Amino acid sequence: MRHTAHGYWLEEAGGITPASALSGDVTADVVVIGGGYTGLWTAWHLRARGASVVVLEAEVCGHGPSGRNGGFCETLWTHLPSLIERFGRERALEVCRASADSVTAIGAWCEEQGVDAWFTRSGYMMASTAPAHDAVIDEILAVAPPERVRRLSGAELRGRCDSPRFRRGLLAPDDATVQPARLALGLRAGVLDSVREHSRVVALRHSPGEVVAETAGGRVRAGAAVLAVNAATRGVPPLRNRLSVTSSHIVLTEPVPDVLDALGWSGGECVTDARTFVHYFRTTRDGRIAFGWGGGRLAPGARLGGRVEIDAEVAGETHRHLVQMFPALAGRAITHAWGGPIDVSPSHLPQIGTLEGAPVHYAFGFTGNGVGPSHLAGRVLAALASGETTDLAVVDPQPVRVPPEPFAWVGGMLVRRAFLRKERLEEAGQAVDPLTRAVTAAPRALGIHVAR
């Protein structure tokens, strides 16, 4: 198994030459901090409005999670139950429709800009792998419009992808897949003359009507700033108690067209199970299976806890889970393994807003589901940075906070362990003990969603 920091997608997309670093003092209408999808979509929308923009990226744009995720380009339809609980049905539906418009817009953008990001709208399937998980699917089906989310019987599900673990499921046809690095680098190319790389922002100051973003090499003075730094938001004092940071890991098989044939998995659907620490899997153009697991470790405190990109133990476990899901893959080679940080919102929904008393707008907390929603966030952030307001429910709602350290980390570790145990027992058809059940129920009592 070849473990790399950046993973397969960036390798497949081909190398690039980094843009020059910020040097000296410059001015712009808006300074965007962070060059992943969120920052790049924001820059794209701002430039389309005629604004001058500087994007400051600590490393190279698109080399963070945006260039190495699973490539599930999802709408928020399967989050409808929690959106309704938070905002009521009408406002929740409005958010889901906006998220579906964003997936459509990403596909149209690729087409218009000639970016071959493998955008494929084949839908997303969620499959229950234990009787206890059927309820997750039923809860979504009970509230979602049937044209947006439809029920799949066990036979229908296995007709599309024949895992012996699948019981029954749902299909969200609006969802798509992309080659994530091709999308990120395509976006980077679209705004390249605004981009400064190897330009980590070390200080952000504001006075009425002005923000100043400082790097080791220079300063950008602007009328507004957009903070799009994903997991690094944990290091931003006013926002630090609004997210926690975990990690997700992917293993990639060698090309296995024979296995895909045997599974009948030719439609390009992306699939997850219905667990809290979700397994997600999809095919690639050259007949591989990319299989990810959201069960990575929690990062302590404000730090990311070392190189979450490479965690051999979690990668090994992810490989074992892959073979349990698809026994025909036993003995087939894993060519790549990688991972990255996840910016987890206590609500499991993205957080978009403006810092109190400062022209600094932010988006974070995509919770492992940012490929589609970061387009929506970028559109909203461009509007906010242009002085407009929006009444979309996910913008500036009452925040849910995570407990202070060290309680967040210690509590998070205990909860992670309890969920892993609960789901292992459920999938083995065994009873879950009362203590494990109590620990997994505890976050909900604090208003924290550990699952969608």
Ligand SMILES: Cc1cc2nc3c(=O)[nH]c(=O)nc-3n(C[C@H](O)[C@H](O)[C@H](O)COP(=O)(O)OP(=O)(O)OC[C@H]3O[C@@H](n4cnc5c(N)ncnc54)[C@H](O)[C@@H]3O)c2cc1C
């Ligand atoms: C293994 C894995 C699999 C995933 N799978 C999926 C999936 O299938 N579908 C899905 O929807 N989502 C998935 N995600 C999540 C998805 O990748 C993210 O939600 C999305 O990429 C977030 O984009 P972003 O622009 O907000 O953040 P990022 O891509 O993290 O970009 C933030 C950027 O900010 C930069 N930065 C940080 N601090 C500073 C600073 N001080 N100054 C300047 N720059 C800074 C970083 O270097 C980085 O480039 C996955 C994530 C991982 C790790």
